[in-house]
Amino acid sequence: MTPERVLLLRRGGGLWGVLHEAVRTVTRGRDGYRIWLRGQEIAADEVLGVIEGLPVWPAGGALTEFWGQRARGLAVHRATPLVVLDPESPPAIFGTHGTDATETSDGHDDQPSH
Amino acid sequence: MTTSRGESAEDRYLLIQAGEEECMLPLDRVRRIVRDLQVIPLPGAAQELKGLAEFGGEPLPVLDFSRLIGATPGAEPAYPVTVIAWAGPAESRELVGLQIDGAVEVVTIPTDAIVPGGEGIVRGDVSFRDRPVRVISLAALGGGG
Numbered sequence: 232m233t234p235e236r237v238l239l240l241r242r243g244g245g246l247w248g249v250l251h252e253a254v255r256t257v258t259r260g261r262d263g264y265r266i267w268l269r270g271q272e273i274a275a276d277e278v279l280g281v282i283e284g285l286p287v288w289p290a291g292g293a294l295t296e297f298w299g300q301r302a303r304g305l306a307v308h309r310a311t312p313l314v315v316l317d318p319e320s321p322p323a324i325f326g327t328h329g330t331d332a333t334e335t336s337d338g339h340d341d342q343p344s345h
Numbered sequence: 346m347t348t349s350r351g352e353s354a355e356d357r358y359l360l361i362q363a364g365e366e367e368c369m370l371p372l373d374r375v376r377r378i379v380r381d382l383q384v385i386p387l388p389g390a391a392q393e394l395k396g397l398a399e400f401g402g403e404p405l406p407v408l409d410f411s412r413l414i415g416a417t418p419g420a421e422p423a424y425p426v427t428v429i430a431w432a433g434p435a436e437s438r439e440l441v442g443l444q445i446d447g448a449v450e451v452v453t454i455p456t457d458a459i460v461p462g463g464e465g466i467v468r469g470d471v472s473f474r475d476r477p478v479r480v481i482s483l484a485a486l487g488g489g490g
Binding site: 243245246288291292293294295296297298299300305306307310311312313314322323324 | 385386387388389390391393394397398399402403404405406408432433437439441486487
């Protein structure tokens with residue numbers, strides 16, 4: 232388990248995280264957010280803010296075998312488990328198709344809203 | 346198989362009900378048995394992976410045990426019980442949740458009573474109270490990661 236600085240976000244009804252060090256910019260549009268990572272762009276329904284020192288556990292063999300996606304690890308925030316994304320290989324549901332980004336947000340260091 | 350003192354080697358197992366199958370989980374791999382564990386589905390997961398849960402402040406993947414062993418689900422599968430257990434090889438073990446229909450009892454089985462065979466996490470079979478029961482190896486679960 233390693234404490235990490237993690238940006239929390241919602242997508243597809245679930246809670247997810249991405250290492251803050253991988254986040255370049257966050258842009259808010261009419262129907263969600265776009266987050267530019269290292270070499271990747273992902274969409275989010277909601278950006279909740281950054282958690283300092285969130286314990287992140289390695290993604291074990293069971294998750295790897297039965298999820299079929301790469302992950303940076305697993306974490307728990309306020310009793311809710313979440314996947315911390317691999318910034319270089321986000322799942323398909325984070326695709327930006329159809330997301331309109333028009334307004335820039337500097338909300339990287341917001342406090343979690345829930 | 347006998348020990349150095351000439352006794353039959355025995356292992357302790359947790360007898361569980363998984364669909365229409367009875368199985369034995371190695372007791373030294375079982376950490377806790379919980380009811381009504383809240384599981385959050387994970388988009389894109391295989392049917393074996395029910396989702397993620399929080400246990401003792403830690404995240405853990407929760408697996409449908411019946412699907413892991415290819416068992417026929419019971420008439421009304423509700424999986425009210427989750428076994429929190431160590432999976433994977435000893436050097437890289439991880440906690441997982443195994444959704445089952447029920448935890449029955451702890452039993453002791455002579456090692457040489459187990460007939461080796463089976464696929465995946467099934468280590469073999471044993472006749473227990475005149476019923477066939479699958480013996481599970483959790484070391485073989487999720488070891489590929």
